[in-house]
């Protein structure tokens with residue numbers, strides 16, 4: 001894995017970054033295989049569950065072709081644990097300078113979460129110009145992103161939160177949106193029933209969402 005990943009290259013890989021919540025380590029590798037089979041290799045496994053780190057480790061070991069990162073990274077300790085587990089990037093729901101510095105020290109690309117103009121300015125002060133807009137729908141959705149095109153024309157976003165197949169295209173058509181994030185690719189019901197082909201189909205359906 002010599003390729004130098006950046007937040008931008010991670011965002012550009014596919015139209016949708018799946019946000020994944022796993023409660024069982026044994027689900028991790030078959031789930032990741034199913035996404036890979038559907039053409040999605042950038043995977044955000046959240047640290048929301050106690051199994052998150054072990055799931056990241058299992059995927060990183062078994063499937064080097066996947067680009068597995070950690071979601072819900074809230075502080076330096078989370079970032080350190082994620083990097084140790086094999087995460088190749090981090091996504092955070094919000095931003096602090098401490099977290100930004102920790103990820104820099106770890107050489108871990110970070111996609112920091114923002115929801116306001118002030119937060120964008122703080123992240124930009126620290127050199128972060130590729131940002132997650134979270135929670136996107138609840139914080140103003142596509143009209144908010146359009147409003148930010150003026151003052152923050154140099155920022156590229158990955159809106160996440162409330163995005164679905166029904167509204168993803170409204171976000172992806174915006175010039176300041178590179179990709180979106182969403183949990184719909186990995187439904188809890190598919191994990192529980194081992195319906196890996198459903199996950200593959202949901203992934204395949206996202207590949208054509210970005211306007212050409």
Ligand SMILES: O=C(O)C(=O)C[C@H](O)[C@H](O)COP(=O)(O)O
Nearest residue numbers: 019046071072160161162182183
């Ligand atoms: O856990 C995190 O770090 C998060 O950032 C939260 C997720 O991004 C959203 O929960 C995804 O939102 P939905 O696609 O609406 O389910």
